[in-house]
Amino acid sequence: MLCFANDLLLFCKVDAGSASMSKETLELFSDLSRLTENPAKSQIIFSVAAASATESILQLFGFHEGHLPLKYLGLPLVVSWLSMADCHPLLSKVDQQIANLIWATATPPRFGDDGDGRRPHTEGRRCDAVAFLLYLGGVAGPDLIWATATPSSPSAGSGGGGGDEVSAIVVDLGSHTCKAGYAGEDAPKAVFPSVVGSIDQMEIDDADNSDKNSGSAPESKSKGKRKLYVGSQDLGFRRDHMEVLSPTKDGIVVDWDMVENIWDHALRKCLLVDPKEHPMLLAEPCSNTQQQREKTAEIMFEKYQVPALFLAKNAVLTSFASGRATSLVVDCGGGSTTVAPVHDGYVLQKAVATSPIGGEFLTDCLLRSLEHKGISIKPRYAFKRKEIRPGEFQIVDLDFPNTTESYKLYCQRVIVGDIKECVCRAPDTPYDETSYSNIPMTPYELPDGQTIEIGADRFKIPDVLFNPSLVQTIPGMESFVETASSARGLPQMVIESINKCDVDIRRELFSSILLAGGTASMQQLKERLEKDLLEESPQAARVKVLASGNATERRFSVWIGGSILASLGSFQQMWFSKSDDSYGVADLENSMHALVE
Template structure:
């Protein structure tokens, strides 16, 4: 039985890259796991093996809620949630995201992610806890209704509050008014918050998020013929103490999306380890003789990363740099319309009321994984002072 203040509220923030879940009042989430899931169509499973009944963290798809258009035309499928289940390679397993353009498109997957958070990670009964869900500033009425429907009808939550990401960021640092620059996996959003409300007219977004930068890094390494071997595609054998030999393994039934997911995990770690925002705008000639930084890949080969350490993060400030990365041509069409971070900040503030601009300029908050890149804060500050 739900007892008001006696039980703590559960907070869930389903981002485009990771899902964070935990208890209100604690300073960090208890569970952090990827927002993508592995999916195997039951047809494939029945043919492949009936032996492996690994349903511990696999939420069976339950279509007990009225289906949206996005849920039609799908056979039964088994979903695998959480970094452990995803880390295990399975035949025919596709890696799927519930999001399309930053908005939830597949509620089945969201359901399985919430289920995993409650039952596997937090080990709670959702009936007994009030819920606080973080939602993007761009969330539509329809999305909110669907969220509430799922929470109340399936999970029987006693109470529910949907709060905007930017507002929560602002409150978390003890401010009611601020400009929140949220650098997530799928996009960057700049949102002005005034007295605890998001000023929708001032919200600016850019499709360049952490995953985009990771893809740029992968393409750039590929052009230098550095191939990232996914973790499952080799075994390391110790031939002499401390000396290893890599043996390639072949799994013909691995899906392309799983291979890409596994490579992205590694590329993302390279990015987080070696990349940093340059102090001045990136320029090919000035950075050509920059010292290299070495990084050891899981298969034992050591790669050297030079100018890319600065070039990749600088895409956040100067999106037109993408055109100089081999293999990213598909982005070239929309590149001209994408603005750099400092421009987005200025643009967002200038769309707000004159009276609060000064206050917004004096409390810019950085949130999200991409915004925590080394030297990004210093560079943004410098660029804004120069404008």
């Protein structure tokens, strides 16, 4: 089976001359390709091209508007079984085209070249990697993109070679979950909570030594020493004195030790990779500061010794995931909601709007409301099922006095978060106590076997996103009333953000509102937001709220955008490496923005 990469346009300079040569090459292999349209990748390609070049390329391929079909973009595709006899003519074609085309037009990754930004000469070389894969009849993934377009060379981990011989890693550390995986794939390989379990070793040592009555403290009891636990499995196991803490606050890292432990878990335990061998694309919040960016680069280059790094704003990656360089991104995350306009690949910082009301806030609202109704949410560690007769079980409560409140709350949030996802939906109209008083109840079975029924709350809680003042009507949320009263609803945030942008791009932003984030998967949220915006926006505005029909794609939109971006051939020159003299903020900023200039 052959995965053949005729992704030549993406590896060239995105100009009409290079595109013409790429077209000739693609036609040589047209008998081996079964290709379909891919508007998303086409949009991203044109986001890095000048307007004149875009028009020339479209005309060259016979298109005067719209986007190029995948026929001329050429993603790697599994095509068919090849006999050994068929391999020789194909290899001859590949060799010929490499000599005639690739080195004349490609702009490959910076790391692994001859040191002056140019690729080595190809005379006398052969694509041994391609021959090996074909003769084995093996299945190759994204790695073959560069194997087919690059003569044999050492891997990135050995100090040389092409960029995609070892795939880039994409990591999105969100407020609720951390997502990590390989560039070019459809979804992250690792998804786990972005909170960390922490046990103060000094406190435990005090408890262990309380009966020893020793006069001096042992050396291991140094102030601040702690043990951290990362990942769903470690957090799912209850431990005495374990606090559950977040390494970020309002999107900004407040504990770098925790962040490093999360990165370690993602890279070494989940993906099982050596960071030294993989370029790293990290998603960052729109509010990230220069100091945070510089610290990130320092850790990546000094501790993990990554060969190359790129930092990209969450909103830009979400926009790229939908195939757009300009859009208004509404990211309903776990810790907050952010509305950010993206224009030609840039986040317009002055127009970014944020709200502390996110998915976790809604989960807490539902938890407090259920507790007020007398419904006890028992964490999974707090009971066990005892079989009293075949097929019949009894719930036995367990008592662990040294369990922290933060761990109990974490376990309760896991359960209530599932309730929210299963039964809650945004109301079609603003929530009114009278209108929803007789709403039918929806049952839900808790882990302890208790069946509860939820009525108006399944509409009231989601409506907090649109009307934050509803928080004052939810029992147990009194301490958050002041925070919620200063927050704005989603429609107001969208309109406020667009009004802060240039008049010339407002129309385009109104028609390209992208809904993303885990909370965006809630039923009817897209329809309700579009309805409210149509009522509150200017009459001349053509409001269009866009959201993937796949809940997984909405949840992972930032990561997917990074996966697309890091796998583009035209992006490979944008990696920022430690060998670029320094990793100061200004240099890193220039590297990130050069892609769309």
